[in-house]
Structure formats: structure tokens, C-alpha cells
Amino acid sequence: MDRLKLVLPTPDYKEMILDYKREFIENGDSMDGTAGLANSETFEEWYSAFFDNLKEETVRKGLVPATTYLALSTEDNCLIGMIDIRHRLNDHLLNFGGHIGYSVRKSERQKGYATEMLSLALKECLKLDIKKVLVTCDNDNIASAKTIINNGGKLENEVEADGTVTQRYWITL
Template identity: 30%
Template sequence: MNSPSVLARPDVRFHASWVEAVAEYARDGSQQHGSGLWDFDPLDVRREFFPTIVEHLLRQGDPATVLPGNLVHSSYFWIVDGDEFVGYLALRHALTAWLLEEGGHIGFSVRPSRRRQGWAGRALAASLPEARALGLERVLVTCDEDNEGSRRTIEGGGGVYEDSRKGKRRYWIAVP
């Protein structure tokens, strides 16, 4: 990884700053892309429930975990600055038809107060060795047509624009 404090596996030690980030996302009205929280109410931030969320996310990357037919194994990372939760990054191990069209291998988001500070770009770069470890030679990363920040992040990370489909710009990044 580019920096030891860019990506971390989900961990209960990040609970306090994760709660703050969830509140920021809610106030901002933005999506928590890359969070893997579709099975949970993202506003349920109870400390006693948090280990369940962490364990759920960690299991998603384990090939021995049986997933519903529409899901692929995904390694979830949290973008961190020391002990502060900054955002989410999901690295999907394979592509379904939908992921090929719209979702891609990598999804990410940065909490509103930490945007425009380079976190997404550093996290994207740090995820590429993880993709290589999964045997991926290139990864698909997508963003909404009107998401200028994500477009710049992906292009800055080596993304080569292929096309747009269903309102999503599609980029391929060679994995070093």
C-alpha cells in the first residue's frame, strides 16, 4: 500500500469516527458508496451492534462465505487517517452483469468533511496491490456522469475511459 494509514480493514476501534461520518453522510444526503451496508440500516450506529457490522463486512471477502446469487465476494476497506474513519472502499473480486455495466470492481466514498483532500485518490492507489493479490490484471471503476470529483480521481489513478452506460462513466485501470 502507498501509506500504512490509508486503508484498513473494518474494525470496532473506528466506531466513534464512523458514527460521526454516518451523520455527515446523512446531513449531506450523499451515498455511502463502497460501504457494503445494504443489509443494515446505515443510521443504526449503536456501539453494541457495531461488531456485527464489522464481522459482516469482513466475511464478505472470504471465499468460504456463501453469498446470495446476486452478490460477489468483496473485500471491504475503510479509508482512514490514523484512527479516524474517512470513508469506504469496496474491492469486488469479480463482476456480475450489473457490476460490468454500472458498479465496477471498486467503489468508494469519502465523508463530506474530508473531501477534496486527496483521500479517494490515495485509497484507489492503495487498493490496486489488493486487486493484484486477488489475481486481477485490470479493474473497472465507474462514476456518475455528473460526478466531476470521482471522474478526476479515477482518471488521476490511471483510469482509461471506455464508454458511458446508463448514466455511468466506465474506466479501466491496469493493475501493476
């Protein structure tokens, strides 16, 4: 499965990223693993936050250092998805968010891309010396649960908050 490559965002990808955001907004989907793209007014605002959050010294208040990748098709360089690796966990991430968040644009779902993206991200986790990776999903997100399990995820438990049940999976590398 070498259909995807993970690359760091740069301003060269601005139009691709904005198109990705537009597709999610049009479909009313959640933009998980995008480093706050949904809440950014402009690409430049988002890119600045992405860059700040790469390092402990510059991470924005209330967040943890994280690296966000674009998942591009190796065939045509199309932006398929985005995936975010948090370098460490805070209390909220330990219960609900995990080390990794990801999303695949609606037009590219059900093609196995999320499984491949997560596999590639796990290799990046090793480079960050993260050997036990927490990945979570809502209990009704069957596709995400399958993606996590296909990458070796073992369900530890489910936690509930505000009517939402989150499944917590650990992947040991």
C-alpha cells in the same frame, strides 16, 4: 502521498464508523464503498455482513466476495473514507458498479484523499490477482472521474439505466 492507510474494520472502530455514517446521513450523501453501511440497522449487523462477504464460501446471496477497508489518516487515525474491492464482477457490477466503490466524508473532500485511497486499493487488487480493474462513476461526478483518471483509468464507454449515465473506466495494473 502517505497520508492514508487502509485497514480492515474491526469492532474497535465501531464509533468511528457510526460517526462516518451519521455524517453521510446528515448531508444526504451516498455511502458508496461501505459494504451496505447505509442499510444496516446496527454496527453489529453491518460487521457480520462485512465479515461474511469476505469469502466466496460465505458471501451473502446476490453479492460477490468483497473486502471493505477504512481509509485512516496516518497523522491522527481519523476515518477519512471507505473503499470496497469486489473480488469478481457479476453482470450488474460489470455494467454499473465495477471492482471498486469508495466514498470520502464531506468534511474531508477536495483534499486528494479519494485519489490516494484508490491508489492504495489498486495495490490490494494486485494481491487479489485482479490486474484489470473496472471503476465506474456517474457521468456528472466530475471529482470521481478525475480520481479514476489520475489513477490511470481509461474511459471505455457510458451506459444508461433509469435516467442515470454511468461511465466505465478500466485501469490496467
